[in-house]
Amino acid sequence: MLCPHCNHDADLTWKRYWSAPLGRHQCPECLGQFQLEYSIGQIASRLGIALPGALLAIMIHTRTEGWLIPGVFYVAYSCLIGLPLDRVIDNRWRKAMPLVPSGTA
Numbered sequence: 001m002l003c004p005h006c007n008h009d010a011d012l013t014w015k016r017y018w019s020a021p022l023g024r025h026q027c028p029e030c031l032g033q034f035q036l037e038y039s040i041g042q043i044a045s046r047l048g049i050a051l052p053g054a055l056l057a058i059m060i061h062t063r064t065e066g067w068l069i070p071g072v073f074y075v076a077y078s079c080l081i082g083l084p085l086d087r088v089i090d091n092r093w094r095k096a097m098p099l100v101p102s103g104t105a
């Protein structure tokens with residue numbers, strides 16, 4: 001993530017990823033607040049990650065009883081593939097927008 005205040009390239013660690021589920025971060029260098037931008041490409045990439053897992057889960061469901069096994073599969077898919085890819089996309093490709101402190105805009 002490139003800080004929009006000081007251009008410091010801060011790595012999106014797992015700790016930072018989990019502590020900011022809405023994409024609001026603080027630069028470790030200048031302490032400036034910023035928001036990772038939402039875009040069509042970012043939404044499409046998340047769908048591109050989630051859809052194959054969902055389709056595989058549905059395929060598993062057609063060959064098994066109930067949704068337990070497909071559900072466990074989808075949770076494992078999300079943890080092992082979806083979340084790591086999402087973090088990489090957030091870290092490398094989502095643009096950071098500066099957050100203006102409230103009351104100054």
Ligand SMILES: [Zn+2]
Pocket residue numbers: 003004005006007008027028029030031032
């Ligand atoms: Zn900064």
